[in-house]
Structures are given as structure tokens and as C-alpha cells.
Amino acid sequence: xxxxxxRKPLNFLEKLYLPEIARGLSTTFKKIxxxxxxxxxxxxRPTIPEGYRGVPTLVKDPEGREKCVSCQLCxxxxxxxxxxxxxxxxxxxxxxxxxxxxxxxFEIDMLRCIYCGMCQEVCPxxxxxxxxxxSLSGYSREELVNNKEKLYELGGTLPDxxxxxxxxxxxxEHGSGH
Amino acid sequence: MDVNPxxxxxxxxxxxxxxxxxxxxxxxxxxxxxxSWIQGRVGPNRTSLPxxxxxxxxxxxxxxxxxxxPIPDGLKFLFKEDVVPAHVNKFYFIMAPVIALVPALTxxxxxxxxxxxxxxxxxxxxxxxxxxxxxxxxxAISSLGVYGVVLAGWSSNSKYPFLGGxxxxxxxxxxxxxxxxxxxxxxxxxxxxxxxxxxxxxxxAQAQNGFWFAMWMPVSAIIFLVCLFAETNRxxxxxxxxxxxxVSGFHTEYSSFKFGLFFVGEYAxxxxxxxxxxxxxxGGWNPMPFVTLEALxxxxxxxxxxxxxxxxxxxMCGMMFFFMWIRWTLPRFRYDQVMKxxxxxxxxxxxANLVVYTIFIFYLDTKL
Amino acid sequence: MTDIFFYIFATAALAGALGVVFSRNTVxxxxxxxxxxxxxxxxxxxxxxxxxxxxxxxxxxxxxxxLFLFIIMLLDVKExxxxxxxxxxxxxxxxxxxxxxxGVVAISASESIxxxxxxxxxxxxxxxxxxxxxxxxxxxxxxxxxxxxxxxxMIGVIVLSKKVNTE
Numbered sequence: 001x002x003x004x005x006x007r008k009p010l011n012f013l014e015k016l017y018l019p020e021i022a023r024g025l026s027t028t029f030k031k032i033x034x035x036x037x038x039x040x041x042x043x044x045r046p047t048i049p050e051g052y053r054g055v056p057t058l059v060k061d062p063e064g065r066e067k068c069v070s071c072q073l074c075x076x077x078x079x080x081x082x083x084x085x086x087x088x089x090x091x092x093x094x095x096x097x098x099x100x101x102x103x104x105x106f107e108i109d110m111l112r113c114i115y116c117g118m119c120q121e122v123c124p125x126x127x128x129x130x131x132x133x134x135s136l137s138g139y140s141r142e143e144l145v146n147n148k149e150k151l152y153e154l155g156g157t158l159p160d161x162x163x164x165x166x167x168x169x170x171x172x173e174h175g176s177g178h
Numbered sequence: 179m180d181v182n183p184x185x186x187x188x189x190x191x192x193x194x195x196x197x198x199x200x201x202x203x204x205x206x207x208x209x210x211x212x213x214s215w216i217q218g219r220v221g222p223n224r225t226s227l228p229x230x231x232x233x234x235x236x237x238x239x240x241x242x243x244x245x246x247x248p249i250p251d252g253l254k255f256l257f258k259e260d261v262v263p264a265h266v267n268k269f270y271f272i273m274a275p276v277i278a279l280v281p282a283l284t285x286x287x288x289x290x291x292x293x294x295x296x297x298x299x300x301x302x303x304x305x306x307x308x309x310x311x312x313x314x315x316x317x318a319i320s321s322l323g324v325y326g327v328v329l330a331g332w333s334s335n336s337k338y339p340f341l342g343g344x345x346x347x348x349x350x351x352x353x354x355x356x357x358x359x360x361x362x363x364x365x366x367x368x369x370x371x372x373x374x375x376x377x378x379x380x381x382x383a384q385a386q387n388g389f390w391f392a393m394w395m396p397v398s399a400i401i402f403l404v405c406l407f408a409e410t411n412r413x414x415x416x417x418x419x420x421x422x423x424x425v426s427g428f429h430t431e432y433s434s435f436k437f438g439l440f441f442v443g444e445y446a447x448x449x450x451x452x453x454x455x456x457x458x459x460x461g462g463w464n465p466m467p468f469v470t471l472e473a474l475x476x477x478x479x480x481x482x483x484x485x486x487x488x489x490x491x492x493x494m495c496g497m498m499f500f501f502m503w504i505r506w507t508l509p510r511f512r513y514d515q516v517m518k519x520x521x522x523x524x525x526x527x528x529x530a531n532l533v534v535y536t537i538f539i540f541y542l543d544t545k546l
Numbered sequence: 547m548t549d550i551f552f553y554i555f556a557t558a559a560l561a562g563a564l565g566v567v568f569s570r571n572t573v574x575x576x577x578x579x580x581x582x583x584x585x586x587x588x589x590x591x592x593x594x595x596x597x598x599x600x601x602x603x604x605x606x607x608x609x610x611x612x613l614f615l616f617i618i619m620l621l622d623v624k625e626x627x628x629x630x631x632x633x634x635x636x637x638x639x640x641x642x643x644x645x646x647x648x649g650v651v652a653i654s655a656s657e658s659i660x661x662x663x664x665x666x667x668x669x670x671x672x673x674x675x676x677x678x679x680x681x682x683x684x685x686x687x688x689x690x691x692x693x694x695x696x697x698x699x700m701i702g703v704i705v706l707s708k709k710v711n712t713e
Contacts (some may be wrong), residue, residue, distance in 0.1 A: 298707055347616040
């Protein structure tokens with residue numbers, strides 16, 4: 001339903017323009033003395049809200065294990081095809097050998113990435129996260145392709161307590177659970 | 179020392195013009211700063227000079243204030259690529275910025291900016307050319323400035339500049355009439371029977387040692403001010419430019435140094451306009467109504483002259499601030515509203531004002 | 547010094563006037579006319595008729611020609627192609643030229659031009675007040691007649707531009 005708001009007819013003083021102009025001038029004059037609302041960006045940075053979706057990063061669990069198992073779901077779902085994963089084996093002697101796979105190389109081309117967050121949504125391991133990093137710049141195209149080291153450096157460790165693979169191993173050893 | 183007076187005049191003119199140019203470049207800075215303050219921003223605050231910017235507290239303060247900003251602004255105009263589009267009329271395209279700037283700088287010649295009282299009590303105006311018809315000269319030359327805009331619009335051979343040029347010419351014609359008529363009461367008062375007739379801006383300013391004209395001719399002052407905004411193409415009357423409608427109006431096709439000339443021309447017009455308003459309505463270099471510099475004891479000599487120039491420049495800067503303040507307060511008029519205001523309101527109002535003041539001044543002169 | 551300036555500005559005025567007549571581009575013509583007006587104003591300055599010079603610039607160069615340019619641009623007149631001059635045009639220009647020659651010859655041959663021009667009253671040219679006083683006393687009738695002429699022109703324009711009611 002549309003609402004029609006009748007415009008009030010101007011009274012004599014308003015028709016004269018000048019008093020209203022004076023009113024506007026007084027408003028802007030008061031504004032001059034107010035504190036600026038802008039941030040001076042490189043020095044002052046905005047506070048990033050919780051759950052901000054910035055640059056996609058890879059994370060490790062609190063034990064320092066890289067969570068990605070290189071299932072390549074994110075590579076598959078990525079709309080602009082920004083992600084490229086080279087899967088690799090996890091060596092026999094490792095504590096996590098039962099995970100079987102980990103990324104040998106993991107590249108996200110930030111010139112292609114559209115920050116849609118579908119990689120994070122699709123990841124069964126919660127290994128890829130869009131975090132609070134929002135400003136990315138470089139002088140060459142190569143610089144803007146984040147490789148695995150860069151992604152872990154940006155991502156860091158997330159304090160989740162799932163330990164999914166550890167529990168799985170324990171369950172397999174003790175024959176209980178699933 | 180005996181110096182050829184013609185050479186001396188050239189030197190004076192060079193000094194005055196460079197002062198005006200400096201004022202223009204700092205007016206641009208002031209515009210940017212005031213706009214940012216009004217809009218809750220910080221404005222230009224990064225540019226710094228190697229040596230002066232390095233002084234502990236002052237250097238930082240000046241940098242924050244943007245004092246050095248005009249230098250890169252000017253250099254940018256000089257060094258940017260100068261594009262002359264293929265479809266323009268080259269002769270007028272190059273001539274237009276010059277035509278826009280020259281009248282603005284020429285009008286400065288008749289604007290007095292202070293006075294010097296010798297020990298004998300003789301009052302010498304500080305002005306390049308003390309012409310008897312100063313006010314008319316000023317109107318005449320400044321009315322030529324519109325050709326720059328019109329020719330720029332026409333020679334660009336493209337639609338938006340063309341519309342801008344046409345709007346500028348129509349607006350100029352509409353507001354010049356009201357502007358001319360609105361100052362007539364002042365001229366009648368200054369030239370009333372028994373006084374020595376003059377159109378000299380210096381004498382008009384000197385005549386305001388009691389009442390300032392803005393005080394007892396407020397309607398004239400307001401009409402003149404509105405027309406001044408229209409003549410200098412400032413918001414709310416920037417029909418020629420109106421960047422939300424015409425890209426950027428008459429100078430859409432201009433770049434680099436040619437655009438810079440237009441830019442400086444606009445601000446030079448503003449500077450001269452502020453000077454004229456100060457001289458005609460705000461008492462020139464009289465510090466307050468009914469208080470002259472002589473009454474304060476600063477009449478004679480160099481000190482008095484410097485004070486008079488200082489007061490005059492102070493008032494002028496106040497007017498410049500007012501120009502900018504209005505710009506960042508009011509939205510632009512619609513084109514038909516501009517025409518309506520000019521022809522249907524300001525012109526009849528100024529004529530009525532003229533008639534009333536003619537009768538009033540006649541009464542004052544004959545009955546008192 | 548004054549002579550040199552006179553020759554410069556007189557040449558400029560004549561060149562501008564010729565430009566108005568001969569240029570095919572209307573905007574060029576208008577600009578030439580402005581140049582002529584400005585040179586004329588300079589000639590007035592050389593005659594120490596400052597008021598007249600300023601008014602010349604203010605009214606003609608500053609207002610009338612802006613209107614001219616406005617109209618030219620609004621109508622967007624194209625460069626006129628070379629038309630064949632009709633016999634009437636030839637006849638009219640011949641007659642006009644004849645009248646001009648007769649006038650110039652008659653004036654230059656007459657006695658009054660050989661005499662020195664009468665000296666101006668002391669204050670009439672320089673002081674605006676004296677100028678106005680003369681205009682409203684000695685020359686009141688010519689001024690009123692001029693005003694009346696302008697009024698006729700104005701009424702004519704109003705009549706022409708008024709919409710005609712055909713019913």
C-alpha cells in the first residue's frame with residue numbers, strides 16, 4: 001500500500017529562502033567544530049567485527065596439525081577457480097599417518113578470489129577460513145598468489161577442540177565408538 | 179631614485195597579480211579544508227616539505243593544516259598530459275582559458291586595497307589605477323569573463339560543454355542587470371547634489387566612515403551578493419559546471435594546464451568579487467561602523483597603511499569563507515529556478531529598491 | 547605615444563569590422579565584432595572619454611554580444627555555403643556604397659571639419675555627474691526620443707513573439 005504524504009505548504013518565511021538559508025548555514029557552521037568522523041587509514045585501522053570474511057586462509061588445530069586433508073572440495077566449488085591444490089601423501093612415520101592425505105601445495109590466487117566464502121562453507125575439515133585480513137596489495141601478479149606458507153602464516157591456529165582425527169585414531173585403536 | 183613610471187607600474191602589477199595568484203591557490207586549499215571540516219573529514223594533511231616539515235611541532239602542525247598542498251596541486255596541473263580532443267575547434271579551444279583568466283586578473287587593477295595617509299593629511303589610495311569610473315570599469319571587464327566559458331563550451335564541440343556554455347551566457351545576462359541596478363542606490367548617495375560626483379571605488383569605500391552601506395541598504399547588499407554568486411558561477415548557481423547534470427559542464431574536454439587556467443580564473447573572480455563586496459558594502463578598510471582608523475589613532479604613515487591593507491584583506495578572506503560556506507551548505511538550483519529568481523524576483527526587487535532609495539535620498543538631501 | 551596607440555586600435559577596429567563582413571563562420575563574425583567594440587572602446591579611452599569607453603564595453607561587448615553568441619549557438623547556424631548573389635543584393639550594395647562615398651566626401655569637403663573641433667566643456671566628459679546633468683538638461687529631448695525608439699522596438703518584439711490566437 002502506498003502512503004501519500006502531503007507536503008506542507010511553505011509559510012511566508014520559508015518562501016523568502018533567506019531565513020532557511022541562514023538556518024542551513026548555522027548547521028554547517030556547527031559541523032565545522034565537530035570531530036571528524038573519518039579514520040586516517042594507514043595509521044588508524046578500523047576494528048574488524050567478529051565473523052568478518054576477509055582473505056581466505058588455512059588454519060592449524062591447537063596441536064599444530066594442518067587441518068587440510070586436500071579433498072579438493074574447495075577447489076571444486078570455487079566460482080572463480082582461484083584455488084589450486086596439489087595433494088600429497090602424509091609420510092608413514094608421522095603421528096597423523098592415518099589421515100593419509102595433506103596438501104603438498106595450496107595456492108589461492110587473490111587476483112581471482114571474490115571473497116564469497118564458499119570454500120569455507122564447503123570444507124569438511126574446517127581448514128579454510130575467511131578471517132579478518134582485509135587489505136592485500138602487491139607489485140606483481142606472482143606476489144598476489146598466496147602459497148601454502150603464506151596461507152598458514154595468515155591463518156595461524158584456531159582454538160577449536162574437535163581433534164577429529166585424534167579421536168578417530170583412538171576409536172580405531174580401542175575398537176569402540178563409531 | 180628616478181624610475182620610469184611605466185616600469186614602476188609594471189612592477190606593481192606583477193606584485194599584485196602574484197599576490198592574487200597566491201590567494202587563489204590558497205583559496206583552493208581553503209575550499210578543500212572547509213569542505214572537509216563541514217563534512218566531518220580531515221582534508222589534505224599529508225603534503226610536507228623536506229626542511230620545513232621536519233621542524234618538530236610547527237612543521238607537523240603546518241603539514242596537518244595542508245599548508246604545502248597548493249604546491250603539488252599546481253605542479254599536477256603543469257605536468258599532467260594535455261589532451262586536445264580531435265573534434266574541437268583548436269583556435270577557440272586554446273583561447274578560451276586565456277579569455278577566462280585575463281578579465282579576472284585585469285579587474286584587479288582598479289580595486290583599491292588600502293590607503294596611505296601622508297603627514298600632511300593627504301590620503302593616497304593604494305591601487306594600481308585610480309580610475310574615476312572604477313566601478314563601471316570593473317563591471318565591464320568582468321562581464322567579458324563569460325566569453326571564456328561560452329567559447330570553451332562551443333569550441334569543445336560536444337554536448338555537455340555546449341549546454342554549460344549556453345547556460346552560462348543566459349545566466350550572465352540575467353543576473354548582470356539586477357547586479358547593476360542594485361548598486362545604483364549607492365552611486366546616487368555618493369553622487370548626491372553637493373558632493374563631488376564619482377564612481378571611484380576608493381571614494382565609495384572612504385564614504386563609509388559612518389554607516390556601512392550594508393547596514394542601511396541591506397536589500398541592495400543581498401541582491402548584489404546573490405548576483406555575485408551567479409556571476410562567479412559559484413554554487414548554488416554553478417549552472418555552467420553542474421557536475422551532476424553536465425559531467426563537468428564547459429570544461430569537460432579540458433585537461434591539465436588549460437583546466438588549471440579555468441580553475442584559477444574562477445577563484446580570481448571570487449577574490450575580486452569579495453574585494454568589491456567589501457569595498458561597496460562592508461566599509462572597505464574601516465575597522466568598524468562609525469570607527470575609522472584615524473579615530474583609533476592609526477591614521478598616518480606606514481603603520482596606518484599596513485593596518486588598512488590588513489583589515490581589508492581580513493574582510494576579503496571573511497567573504498571568501500562565506501563563499502565556500504554557502505557552497506557546502508546549499509544544493510544547486512534547478513535551471514528554471516535560476517531564471518525565475520533572476521528575472522521575476524531579483525530584477526523587480528532591485529528596481530523597487532532603487533525607487534525607494536531614490537525618494538529616500540532625495541528627501542534626506544532636500545529636507546535635512 | 548598616443549598616435550601609435552591610435553593607429554594600432556584603429557587598424558584593429560577596421561580589421562575586426564572587415565572580419566565581421568567577410569567571415570563565413572558566424573561565431574568568428576561575432577568574435578570579430580567583439581574585437582571591434584573593444585578597439586572602439588580603446589579609441590574612446592585615447593580621446594579621454596572614459597565613461598563612454600566603459601559603457602561601450604559594458605553594454606555592447608559585455609551584454610549585447612553575449613546575447614548574440616547565445617542566439618548563434620542556440621540556433622546552431624551552420625557555415626553558410628557560397629550563394630549566388632542576386633541582382634537585388636548587388637543593386638542594394640551599390641546604392642549603399644554610393645551613399646557612403648557621398649557622405650564621406652560631403653563631410654570631408656565641408657568647412658566645419660577643417661575648423662578645429664569646439665573645445666569640450668571642462669567637466670562634461672570626465673565627471674559622470676556632469677555627464678548625467680548634461681544628459682538630463684541640454685540633451686533631454688534627444689534622450690527621450692532615443693528612449694521612445696527603444697520602447698517601440700520592445701513593443702515590436704512583444705507583439706512578434708506573442709502567440710497569435712487564430713480563432
